[in-house]
Amino acid sequence: xxxxxxxxxxxxxxxxxxxxxxxxxxxxxxxxxxxxxxxxxxxxxxxxxxxxxxxxxxxxxxxxxxxxxxxxxxxxxxxxxxxxxxxxxxxxxxxxxxxxxxxxxxxxxxxxxxxxxxxxxxxxxxxxxxxxxxxxxxxxxx
Numbered sequence: 001x002x003x004x005x006x007x008x009x010x011x012x013x014x015x016x017x018x019x020x021x022x023x024x025x026x027x028x029x030x031x032x033x034x035x036x037x038x039x040x041x042x043x044x045x046x047x048x049x050x051x052x053x054x055x056x057x058x059x060x061x062x063x064x065x066x067x068x069x070x071x072x073x074x075x076x077x078x079x080x081x082x083x084x085x086x087x088x089x090x091x092x093x094x095x096x097x098x099x100x101x102x103x104x105x106x107x108x109x110x111x112x113x114x115x116x117x118x119x120x121x122x123x124x125x126x127x128x129x130x131x132x133x134x135x136x137x138x139x140x141x142x
Contacts, residue, residue: 009033010054022108043072050118055082066096077118
């Protein structure tokens with residue numbers, strides 16, 4: 001079974017520790033990033049499946065970062081945690097391709113549920129390895 005890898009991209013150390021302790025203890029491999037450039041580098045490596053993203057990192061809004069992340073890996077699932085609930089902000093996030101929008105303060109059960117659903121979506125959309133042998137034509141003895 002493939003390891004489930006989550007990237008926590010926040011600037012606030014308390015939020016990082018809070019999420020890191022929770023997900024690390026629940027069987028996920030957790031990467032942490034406090035800058036946009038570090039997050040991009042980790043996504044380019046190709047091992048990140050789900051990102052839990054703060055609404056702003058280094059002064060850059062999540063709605064500006066998400067399209068960049070999706071351009072690097074279109075299958076990555078992004079969960080944005082923000083304190084802003086304006087319709088325009090949420091619409092711009094949805095248009096950018098996020099998987100889920102959660103409001104601050106962080107509710108661990110809500111985030112965990114969103115992460116589980118994101119991994120389920122990845123599993124459903126990935127090609128099934130066990131189907132492949134059936135599609136390869138072989139000679140049948142007569």
